[in-house]
Amino acid sequence: MKRLLKVLLIVCVMVVVVGLSGCSPRNKIKSNEIRIGILNTPNDVAVARNKGYFRSAFPDKKVSFITFDSGVDANKALMSGGVDFATMGDTNGIVALTAGIPVKLLWINEMCGSNECLIVKRDSGIKRISDLRGKKIATPFASTSHYSLMITLKRAGLENKVKLLDMDTQNIVAAWKRGNIDAAYTWQPTLSQLQSDGRVLTDSSDLSKAGYSTANITLVSKAFLKSNPGDVKKFVEVLNKSHKLRQTSYSTAVKAAAKQTGISISDADKQMKGTTWPSLSAEYSRNYLGNQDKLGQFMVEMQRAGEFMQSQQTISYAPTLKQFKAFVHHGGI
């Protein structure tokens, strides 16, 4: 009997030790591979991929791309050491910071604008935001749209006066078509499927003007940053090349993004027009990430978003401005 217990104890300890050593993200950086988590949207990463910027910047490395539906899964991948870089909405960046995932904020891919909207059914009789009282609104929880919706409702005094539903984008389309929901806060390309019988009440550019900006950002794992600082710098240069292309030849950039994400050129155009891509110098200016001395405006708004999320009890604590400052990696300079 005692021997049996001993054997059991040893087996249990072994199982746990083996299991935990598999969990820890250490030693997972492969020197000849760069793994990038991406969103399937027409952004700078898509342009860079299609134009072969990554290939020419990292000729002797294997660059692999993993598509995530949302930052939720990208965070899990970062946590487990499955990717080195990951693009996600800034609200998920706040989750990553709060949860203590060993990552740094490297780059703002695009500022959200008219590509993320609060849309209602045209025949629903909803004309103003205040008409939303008691209505069913769907949005993917933990996304930038979710944050923008909550801010919109708070500003209209409608918190807890509407029925919120957590759905991913394709289910929003299904529920919309069936008439199960009255409104949705979502992004392109889902949005264009709703626009035929919908009316836009507000979009993220309105909120941005009011000081509640949202954006897609790229995070880099601290382990990768430590072992390959040169590659991180090159990565920023690659994305900046896309931003430059958009400025110098917008149509070429749109075509590349459309081809890479498998959507029509007109759709890509619509989506890209709704977003702003900060240039390299703008990224580290006082409007966006800021520099070593002073935190940029976007980061201040991100910190405010953290406080809001904490008040909603979605994250356990709101990181301070100091923590946000330590979170940014000034990679390009």
Next chain:
Amino acid sequence: MKKKSLLITTSVWIILLAIWFLVTNLKLVSPILFPSPQDVWFTFTSILVHGYNNISFWQHLGITLFRLFSALILAIVTAVPLGLASGMSEVIHAVVDSVIQFYRPIPPLAYYTILILWLGIGEGSKVILLYLAAFAPIYIACVEGVRHLNKDYILSAKSLGADKWSVFRWVIFPGALPDIFTGIRTAMGVSFSTLVAAEMVASTSGIGWMVIDASKYLKSSVMFMGIFILGGLGLLIDWLLQLLEKKWIFWKGKN
């Protein structure tokens, strides 16, 4: 022998709990990967008191149980008669069996969006998803239960002058009942494992939804808590079913 196995099982759990406590309190792993037992307990008590997402814990539990049991009862009411009929009649078997065998191995998530398109995002699509998961095991258990009956019993009952109904009432149904019960237990397990998927879309309540929502914000202690509740609930329901089985089907295992 029984006492010994109980002792071993208890020690396994005590050892696992002790290792969990040690590993997390010595800070060997990040609390997101592995929250400590105190953390999980603290989360549990605070959710008991304050609820989660403005809904009380008991409402979460209640809606989950409602979805599960309405699906299970619906499955029992429909699958048992159909399964028994299919076991007794070649014609009915030929009509329904292939259809059920076809849909049975399809993962529920594969057709969930279709269910939402057909039935909407309310409770209907969730209950039907669980129902479909529970239906097949009960149906198959009924067919097998009838087919494995000792033919001599039926023949001797008939030779004693029993009519069709009496043969069913006194021989076939009681004979198949142990198998039916096993089918119900399996069905409970299958629909329980589909629960999280069912609560994944367009819901803002339920224990499964709580785990999914917590995972979006990487709240590990809530995820751990939800998983323990789901596991415990599964064990509890199965234990209750076993009690019923012992009480009602005392002839199981005897010929």
